[in-house]
Amino acid sequence: MDVEEDLNRLEDWLRRAGSVVVAYSGGxxxxxxxxxxxxxxxxxxxxxxxxxxxxxxxxxxxxxDLAKRIGLNHLVMDLILPESVMExxxxxxxxxxxxxxxxLSAFARDSGYRVVVDGTNYDDLKDGRPGxxxxxxxxxxxxxxxxxxxKQRVRxxxxxxxxxxxxxxxxxxxxxxxxxYKIKSEDLNMVASAENLLRKEGFRVIRVRHLDxxxxxxxxxxxxxxxxxxxxxxxxTRGLKALGYRFVVLDLEGYxxxxxxxx
Numbered sequence: 377m378d379v380e381e382d383l384n385r386l387e388d389w390l391r392r393a394g395s396v397v398v399a400y401s402g403g404x405x406x407x408x409x410x411x412x413x414x415x416x417x418x419x420x421x422x423x424x425x426x427x428x429x430x431x432x433x434x435x436x437x438x439x440x441d442l443a444k445r446i447g448l449n450h451l452v453m454d455l456i457l458p459e460s461v462m463e464x465x466x467x468x469x470x471x472x473x474x475x476x477x478x479x480l481s482a483f484a485r486d487s488g489y490r491v492v493v494d495g496t497n498y499d500d501l502k503d504g505r506p507g508x509x510x511x512x513x514x515x516x517x518x519x520x521x522x523x524x525x526x527k528q529r530v531r532x533x534x535x536x537x538x539x540x541x542x543x544x545x546x547x548x549x550x551x552x553x554x555x556x557y558k559i560k561s562e563d564l565n566m567v568a569s570a571e572n573l574l575r576k577e578g579f580r581v582i583r584v585r586h587l588d589x590x591x592x593x594x595x596x597x598x599x600x601x602x603x604x605x606x607x608x609x610x611x612x613t614r615g616l617k618a619l620g621y622r623f624v625v626l627d628l629e630g631y632x633x634x635x636x637x638x639x
Contacts (some may be wrong), residue, residue: 379529379536381533382523382525382529382533383412383536384436385523385535386412386519386520386525386631387412388415388505389519389522389523390412390421390493390519390562391416391417393490393491393517394490394491395417395420395489396417396421396422396489396490396491396493397422397424397480397483397484397487397489397491397492397493398413398423398424398427398492398494399422399426399480399494399495400423400443400448400450400495401435402435402439402440402442402443403498403543403546404495404530404534404539404540404541404543404545405495405496405520405527405530406409406423406495407442407446407495407496407528407534408533408534408537409494409520410415410423410448410491411448411493411539412535414446414448414449419480420449421448421449422445422449422450422487423443423448423449423450424451424452424453424480425440425451425452425478426452426453426455427439427453427454427455428454428455428456429457429462429561430457430472430548430550431549432549432568433568434449434451434572435529435546439448442540446539446584450587452468453480453483453630457472457475458471461475461550462489462549462559462560462623463558464553464556464558464559465480467506467524467554468555469505469550470506470507470509470510470539472495473510473511474510477492477494477510477511477516478514480492480516481515481542483513483539487540488525489629492512492514492515492516492517493516493518493519494506494516494518496518496521496528496532497520497521497525497527498520498521498523499527500521500528506635509516515552531638544580545633549564549567549568551583552567552583552584552586552587554585556584562584564588566619566620566621567584567586567627569570569619570584570591570615570616570619571583572597573612573615573616573619574612577608577612578602579596579599579603580604581595581596581599582594582595582631585627590623590624590625591616591621591623591624591625592627593612593624593626593627594627594630594631595626595631597629597631600626600630600634600639603626604626612624
């Protein structure tokens with residue numbers, strides 16, 4: 377099955393849905409779903425971005441700017457996360473996703489939309505993500521996953537449509553903290569500032585894991601060579617220490633999803 381066939385299948389799926397609210401983060405997956413829904417359904421498709429303390433300000437601004445550029449009907453919904461999420465238990469992702477999607481589902485019902493959809497793709501189902509269970513419990517549909525469309529095909533379709541198909545994923549800021557560490561607003565600001573510092577140095581794939589007084593820096597494995605250059609390394613070390621970290625370490629393995637599950 378080629379790219380055009382998969383795009384047609386996605387369009388047909390959304391057309392049958394009739395009217396949808398799209399959980400839109402500005403990432404590659406949700407952008408493809410939101411863009412396609414808008415082309416197929418017009419005003420019967422609404423992209424909603426949830427604004428809360430675990431979403432970086434820059435990421436929200438990028439999602440909003442992108443929605444304007446590609447002409448989405450877009451709404452930003454402000455939410456306050458439950459304290460149980462900020463306690464950061466091992467089931468944090470499930471608790472958070474269930475709360476967020478529950479609120480989004482209620483909004484969709486009250487606003488007359490038939491279905492809430494998200495950008496979960498077929499490959500995500502293989503990762504054992506706890507948030508998937510919350511999606512099912514709240515009745516959220518995932519057209520990409522249901523159609524068997526994985527990440528590589530999402531990028532191929534996005535490229536054909538002229539969308540950004542290379543944008544790295546940026547999960548919520550809570551993934552930078554070990555389970556059981558109570559997350560405070562100052563910690564979130566510290567991590568966001570640390571990652572912005574690395575982003576300004578030109579790194580694309582970035583995680584700064586917050587381990588008490590230590591910043592554990594992860595970049596893409598193909599970018600490590602740049603990070604160990606003396607001038608870059610010194611600038612980043614000074615910058616991170618100026619933010620309040622006492623120790624700065626580099627993960628020589630490079631970024632890999634789910635690292636905090638291993639700690």
